[in-house]
Amino acid sequence: xxxxxxxxxxxxxxxxxxxxxxxxxxxxxxxxxxxxxxxxxxxxxxxxxxxxxxxxxxxxxxxxxxxxxxxxxxxxxxxxxxxxxxxxxxxxxxxxxxxxxxxxxxxxxxxxxxxxxxxxxxxxxxxxxxxxxxxxxxxxxxxxxxxxxxxxxxxxxxxxxxxxxxxxxxxxxxxxxxxxxxxxxxxxxxxxxxxxxxxxxxxxxxxxxxxxxxxxxxxxxxxxxxxxxxxxxxxxxxxxxxxxxxxxxxxxxxxxxxxxxxxxxxxxxxxxxxxxxxxxxxxxxxxxxxxxxxxxxxxxxxxxx
Amino acid sequence: xxxxxxxxxxxxxxxxxxxxxxxxxxxxxxxxxxxxxxxxxxxxxxxxxxxxxxxxxxxxxxxxxxxxxxxxxxxxxxxxxxxxxxxxxxxxxxxxxxxxxxxxxxxxxxxxxxxxxxxxxxxxxxxxxxxxxxxxxxxxxxxxxxxxxxxxxxxxxxxxxxxxxxxxxxxxxxxxxxxxxxxxxxxxxxxxxxxxxxxxxxxxxxxxxxxxxxxxxxxxxxxxxxxxxxxxxxxxxxxxxxxxxxxxxxxxxxxxxxxxxxxxxxxxxxxxxxxxxxxxxxxxxxxxxxxxxxxxxxxxxxxxxxxxxxxxxxxxxxxxxxxxxxxxxxxxxxxxxxxxxxxxxxxxxxxxxxxxxxxxxxxxxxxxxxxxxxxxxxxxxxxxxxxxxxxxxxxxxxxxxx
Numbered sequence: 001x002x003x004x005x006x007x008x009x010x011x012x013x014x015x016x017x018x019x020x021x022x023x024x025x026x027x028x029x030x031x032x033x034x035x036x037x038x039x040x041x042x043x044x045x046x047x048x049x050x051x052x053x054x055x056x057x058x059x060x061x062x063x064x065x066x067x068x069x070x071x072x073x074x075x076x077x078x079x080x081x082x083x084x085x086x087x088x089x090x091x092x093x094x095x096x097x098x099x100x101x102x103x104x105x106x107x108x109x110x111x112x113x114x115x116x117x118x119x120x121x122x123x124x125x126x127x128x129x130x131x132x133x134x135x136x137x138x139x140x141x142x143x144x145x146x147x148x149x150x151x152x153x154x155x156x157x158x159x160x161x162x163x164x165x166x167x168x169x170x171x172x173x174x175x176x177x178x179x180x181x182x183x184x185x186x187x188x189x190x191x192x193x194x195x196x197x198x199x200x201x202x203x204x205x206x207x208x209x210x211x212x213x214x215x216x217x218x219x220x221x222x223x224x225x226x227x228x229x230x231x232x233x234x235x236x237x238x239x240x241x242x243x244x245x246x247x248x249x250x251x252x253x254x255x256x257x258x259x260x261x262x263x264x265x266x267x268x269x270x271x272x273x274x275x276x277x278x279x280x281x282x283x284x285x286x287x288x289x290x291x292x293x294x295x296x297x298x299x300x301x302x303x304x305x
Numbered sequence: 306x307x308x309x310x311x312x313x314x315x316x317x318x319x320x321x322x323x324x325x326x327x328x329x330x331x332x333x334x335x336x337x338x339x340x341x342x343x344x345x346x347x348x349x350x351x352x353x354x355x356x357x358x359x360x361x362x363x364x365x366x367x368x369x370x371x372x373x374x375x376x377x378x379x380x381x382x383x384x385x386x387x388x389x390x391x392x393x394x395x396x397x398x399x400x401x402x403x404x405x406x407x408x409x410x411x412x413x414x415x416x417x418x419x420x421x422x423x424x425x426x427x428x429x430x431x432x433x434x435x436x437x438x439x440x441x442x443x444x445x446x447x448x449x450x451x452x453x454x455x456x457x458x459x460x461x462x463x464x465x466x467x468x469x470x471x472x473x474x475x476x477x478x479x480x481x482x483x484x485x486x487x488x489x490x491x492x493x494x495x496x497x498x499x500x501x502x503x504x505x506x507x508x509x510x511x512x513x514x515x516x517x518x519x520x521x522x523x524x525x526x527x528x529x530x531x532x533x534x535x536x537x538x539x540x541x542x543x544x545x546x547x548x549x550x551x552x553x554x555x556x557x558x559x560x561x562x563x564x565x566x567x568x569x570x571x572x573x574x575x576x577x578x579x580x581x582x583x584x585x586x587x588x589x590x591x592x593x594x595x596x597x598x599x600x601x602x603x604x605x606x607x608x609x610x611x612x613x614x615x616x617x618x619x620x621x622x623x624x625x626x627x628x629x630x631x632x633x634x635x636x637x638x639x640x641x642x643x644x645x646x647x648x649x650x651x652x653x654x655x656x657x658x659x660x661x662x663x664x665x666x667x668x669x670x671x672x673x674x675x676x677x678x679x680x681x682x683x684x685x686x687x688x689x690x691x692x693x694x695x696x697x698x699x700x701x702x703x704x705x706x707x
Contacts, residue, residue: 044645047646047649050646051645051646051648051649051650052649052650052652054650054653055650055651055652055653055654056653056654058653058654058698058702058705062702062704062705063704063705065650065701065702065705066704066706069642069646069707070707
């Protein structure tokens with residue numbers, strides 16, 4: 001009986017693709033129905049599975065085959081419990097994947113079978129930093145705001161201009177800001193990744209551009225030019241957007257915003273950021289370039305508050 | 306190789322044996338040699354037509370081939386006339402034909418043995434509604450036929466004795482010749498269910514003195530859906546028709562019809578010509594191999610299996626212990642393991658095909674309070690090596706100690 005319970009959903013799914021499983025589905029269903037109506041199961045499906053497992057095991061060990069044959073009911077129950085548990089876990093995984101882009105939730109970048117390539121969970125990581133108490137990041141006047149300054153909700157992004165995953169999140173962020181125009185804005189905080197080429201320098205450059213009121217344009221340009229970034233790229237980009245390059249070069253050379261960049265990164269570390277991009281929407285965290293629906297789920301929740 | 310018999314020589318004729326399997330379910334269905342398959346294809350490819358209706362060349366060819374096949378079957382059972390061979394769909398239909406046509410009436414008695422297949426039980430039980438009584442002759446404790454018990458069942462009201470020649474439960478062959486003598490002395494007719502005997506031994510219906518002999522094509526290398534009823538011409542002439550329609554009459558009006566000659570009057574509707582022609586080819590094949598050799602070969606194989614397993618206290622063999630009394634059938638139960646499970650385990654472990662269950666003889670198993678048995682049934686293409694593998698695998702089931 002137990003196996004009929006297990007077999008029914010499995011064969012029902014396989015039956016969509018193959019006729020031979022449809023017959024087995026009916027057998028399993030009939031067995032289930034008779035069992036719940038306190039009648040003897042007519043189907044010998046479980047017997048067949050039991051014998052098949054016994055026979056296959058007998059090839060290797062008659063003792064193990066005998067054990068399976070004798071204790072099949074117990075084994076069936078163990079399998080049933082595992083099945084129920086795994087079905088529950090898989091359902092949670094599917095739910096999380098749909099709403100948060102990762103089977104394990106929005107703040108997780110672990111392996112997810114629905115996203116085996118880690119498309120939604122890529123992260124430029126820094127060395128593990130153990131934070132005993134999370135201090136959520138706050139808005140700072142010296143960091144740029146993209147979008148309506150009076151918006152009800154602010155997304156705080158910890159990103160790195162040299163990070164491919166931060167770059168990947170860019171169009172998603174733009175889509176979010178467009179969708180929630182007026183209601184949601186974004187504050188980008190540079191979280192430099194020491195082992196990434198030009199990470200620190202690009203953070204300094206962005207701040208130097210902001211000084212001249214050209215932050216949004218320079219911010220976008222940094223991502224556009226990410227793959228070709230060199231020491232002299234920052235000057236060329238400043239020139240391209242028409243800002244005062246002497247002032248800009250001087251700002252870079254003196255590392256005028258070094259403390260600011262380090263301070264942003266430290267704030268990230270205190271908030272438990274392990275890599276870029278990491279987003280904070282109030283106290284909810286999204287890690288990696290998660291899809292639009294992940295942001296939407298959380299933003300909708302927060303806007304309701 | 307046993308007694309100069311080389312099964313390997315014949316195995317190449319059976320395409321299915323090229324697969325990695327051991328086929329021990331021959332009591333249910335035999336495999337088909339290419340010769341039979343090709344002969345059937347010949348009908349479909351070269352002369353697909355009706356026999357006995359149209360007069361064109363193709364129809365004449367079918368008519369000839371069916372006649373050749375009928376003659377082949379006549380020789381196969383050593384009947385006197387071709388017209389004593391009636392083509393049916395299987396043994397079941399052959400027995401039903403006799404049961405419904407021989408003219409039994411209220412108060413008449415039928416004797417069967419206690420080991421009958423449902424095909425030789427149900428047709429008679431069904432007649433019980435017409436007031437016909439069915440008596441069951443009990444076997445000896447070792448499952449062999451008890452002539453004394455049988456004789457006691459006979460009364461002046463006994464009109465027909467219908468017994469199995471070789472049992473599909475355990476392979477035991479009944480003493481049909483003696484049964485015929487006793488039945489005929491009592492003026493009762495004898496119908497023999499030869500489904501398990503005709504494929505495995507030389508059948509001489511005249512020597513057996515059987516009035517009817519029923520058997521199937523599919524158990525003797527022939528096509529499925531083919532069967533034969535041999536009937537002594539005197540009986541057939543007196544018998545009523547069973548299924549009627551096309552080809553069973555010479556002429557008809559809106560109120561009456563005139564019966565065809567035998568055997569056509571019993572072969573209603575369009576026949577399975579390809580099957581009948583294929584069955585003739587199967588007879589030729591069996592004759593070429595030699596039925597006596599096949600019988601000896603199967604008994605030898607059965608002794609290999611029996612000797613390998615008989616001493617284990619957890620195995621019970623159905624029927625006599627002596628393999629020579631069980632022909633090519635080894636029917637058994639393993640203590641603690643259901644018969645169907647045994648067959649499935651054997652298939653899963655080594656691709657050995659045996660049958661598990663009551664083998665359509667529920668009455669016998671119910672009477673003996675058994676769920677059924679696992680049954681290995683052998684044929685001309687099985688080998689000693691296969692039997693040894695089978696013994697090894699059953700031995701493993703026995704060591705499971707359930």
